[in-house]
Amino acid sequence: MKNNSSYYTSKKIYNTEISKLKLNYPVFVTNLSKLQNEGDYVLFNFYGEEYIAAKSKNKISIFQNRCLHRSFPLKEKINGNEKIICPYHGWFYNYEGKLIGIPQKSCFKVLPKKKHLNQLIPEVCGKFLFASFKKGNLKKSLGKLFKVVEKISNNINKLEYSDAIEYNANWKLCVENSLDEYHIVKVHPTNAGYYGYMKNYKYYEEGKNLILFSSESSKDSIDYKEFCGNILKDKFDYSGYKIFNLFPSTSLTMYFGLLYFTNFHIVSKEKTINNIEVFSNKSHKVSDIYVKKFVDNFFTRSVFEDKEIIERYQKKLEKNSPYKFQEYFSVFEKRIKTFRKFLA
Ligand code: FES
Ligand SMILES: [Fe+2]
Numbered sequence: 418m419k420n421n422s423s424y425y426t427s428k429k430i431y432n433t434e435i436s437k438l439k440l441n442y443p444v445f446v447t448n449l450s451k452l453q454n455e456g457d458y459v460l461f462n463f464y465g466e467e468y469i470a471a472k473s474k475n476k477i478s479i480f481q482n483r484c485l486h487r488s489f490p491l492k493e494k495i496n497g498n499e500k501i502i503c504p505y506h507g508w509f510y511n512y513e514g515k516l517i518g519i520p521q522k523s524c525f526k527v528l529p530k531k532k533h534l535n536q537l538i539p540e541v542c543g544k545f546l547f548a549s550f551k552k553g554n555l556k557k558s559l560g561k562l563f564k565v566v567e568k569i570s571n572n573i574n575k576l577e578y579s580d581a582i583e584y585n586a587n588w589k590l591c592v593e594n595s596l597d598e599y600h601i602v603k604v605h606p607t608n609a610g611y612y613g614y615m616k617n618y619k620y621y622e623e624g625k626n627l628i629l630f631s632s633e634s635s636k637d638s639i640d641y642k643e644f645c646g647n648i649l650k651d652k653f654d655y656s657g658y659k660i661f662n663l664f665p666s667t668s669l670t671m672y673f674g675l676l677y678f679t680n681f682h683i684v685s686k687e688k689t690i691n692n693i694e695v696f697s698n699k700s701h702k703v704s705d706i707y708v709k710k711f712v713d714n715f716f717t718r719s720v721f722e723d724k725e726i727i728e729r730y731q732k733k734l735e736k737n738s739p740y741k742f743q744e745y746f747s748v749f750e751k752r753i754k755t756f757r758k759f760l761a
Contacts, residue, residue, distance in 0.1 A: 418746065418754070423739040425587040425731065431686035434760065438665055439464040443540055443547035443555045445667045445680050446470050447496075448694060450576050452477055452546065456498040456512060462682035462690060463548050468537055470546060471501070473512035479548050480514030480534035495581055510534065543570030558664065560624040561645075566661070566669065568648045569676065577675070577708045578695040580717070584681075584724050586731035588689040589760075591681045592666050594727055596627065596756055599749035604722050608715045617657075620752065625664035625759040627752050632657025653700045662752075664759060673711055674701040679720070687731065693720065 424430060447459045447470065458471040460482060467482035469492055482490050489505040501510040509518030514534040519525070537548040540555035542563060547555050556563050584591055594600065598618075601610035618631035621641040630639035637656040638644065644654055659671040666681040680692040695712060697703050746754060 418744050419741055420744050421739055421741050422734040422737070425590055425734050426686070426739065428686055431587070435464040435683060440550050441554060442558050442665055443549040444682065445663070445678065445692075446479070446539075446546045446548050447579075447692075448570070448573070448576055448696070449541070449544045449546055451496060454498060456500065457496075458492065458498070458501075458512075459496045460492050460494065461548070461692070462684050463537060464683050465685060468548060469501075469514070470539065470548065471512045471514070476513070477539045477546065478513040479537040479539050481536075483534070484508055485516055485529045485531070485534065486519075543567040544573055545570050558624065559626070562623045562626055562661065562663070565645050565648055566663075568651065569653075569669070569671070572651075572653055572699050573676065574697040574699045574702065576694060577697050578693075578712045578716075580693050582691045582693065582720060582724065583684075584689045584691060584727055585687060586689055586727045587686055587734075588666055588681050588683045590727050590731055591689050591691065591723075592662075592756060593753045594723055595668055595679060595681075596662060596752040597750050598629075599747045600726070604726055605719045608719045608722075615749065622755070627662040627664070627755060629660045629662075629752075630657060653698070655698070655701045662756075664756075673715070674698065674703055675708070675711060677716065687735070691720065691724075693717075 444463050446461050451457060451459055452470060452472040455472055455474050458469050460467060460469055467490065468479050469482050470477060470479045482492055484491055484503040484505065486503065486506055486508045489503055491501055491503055501512065507520045508516060511517050514536060516532045537550065538552050540547045540549045542555060543566065549555055559566060598615055602613055612633055615631045617635050617639055618629065619639045621628040628641055630641055632639055638654060639657060647654060655671060655674045661669045663669060666683065668679050670677050675695055676698055677695040678693060682690045682692055684690055695716065697708060
């Protein structure tokens with residue numbers, strides 16, 4: 418199979434991808450615990466454009482992070498609780514993204530007719546907030562997984578850890594790496610690859626969402642159907658490794674009795690932000706020390722190991738004028754081909 422470096426570097430390919438994806442596939446924003454009080458907000462990227470998810474008294478709204486006056490970014494910090502006042506000249510918005518105040522209004526001959534910042538649709542699955550271009554996109558893209566993810570999310574005890582990590586790399590390199598279980602032994606020898614290559618594992622598909630169940634112990638069930646059946650009856654199985662790659666760039670993983678997101682937000686063709694969130698679960702309580710060990714020794718370590726390898730790859734792909742190269746896929750990398758097919 419041949420690939421071309423331009424797949425990860427071309428502006429044209431990037432633009433075509435995001436203009437198609439944004440119409441149909443929602444982006445995971447955060448869990449609702451970050452948007453509980455009036456004025457709480459979260460800043461995130463939706464296919465190359467920054468948006469703010471904010472909580473007003475009655476609802477959550479999602480609007481563009483660009484002032485109606487002259488497009489200055491309204492927010493800089495990734496989350497907080499503050500009024501929405503543009504730092505440049507002080508135009509003032511409510512928490513639903515509506516312009517409500519203009520300093521020295523009489524000095525304008527013309528003002529925007531439209532009073533609202535561009536909006537996206539907030540869509541919720543259990544305790545998870547997604548941003549959609551069109552209402553209904555979330556149910557459509559998750560399909561049968563919607564109910565499963567809803568159950569998983571309603572079983573959350575609390576958010577234990579979150580961070581946003583910037584990668585100087587194309588989003589597809591990030592996603593493809595997350596669909597690659599062949600690199601784990603070499604790149605993550607002390608954490609994800611500690612036990613060597615997977616032995617008991619099974620791949621499943623739900624629409625364009627790719628699912629992997631695996632376990633070190635052959636006693637654990639890696640049967641996805643059985644898992645879904647149980648979860649709908651509120652029976653949670655936290656054994657082994659259960660990864661749900663939600664097309665195109667989010668993955669939700671159950672491992673070590675915890676639940677975590679790696680969530681690649683597309684910023685530009687060579688920049689991606691990985692939003693990670695780690696949760697403990699109601700039906701599987703763990704201690705703070707346990708969580709800290711998992712985050713420090715396993716999770717963030719493996720994230721930074723991946724970041725390093727992906728950024729080196731991207732640099733090389735960009736260095737030369739576009740070039741073709743041959744690729745050979747092991748069974749542990751075959752989902753990369755599926756992902757590319759779904760994206761095409
Ligand atoms: S750009 Fe926001 S008030 Fe001027
Ligand atoms: Fe990795």
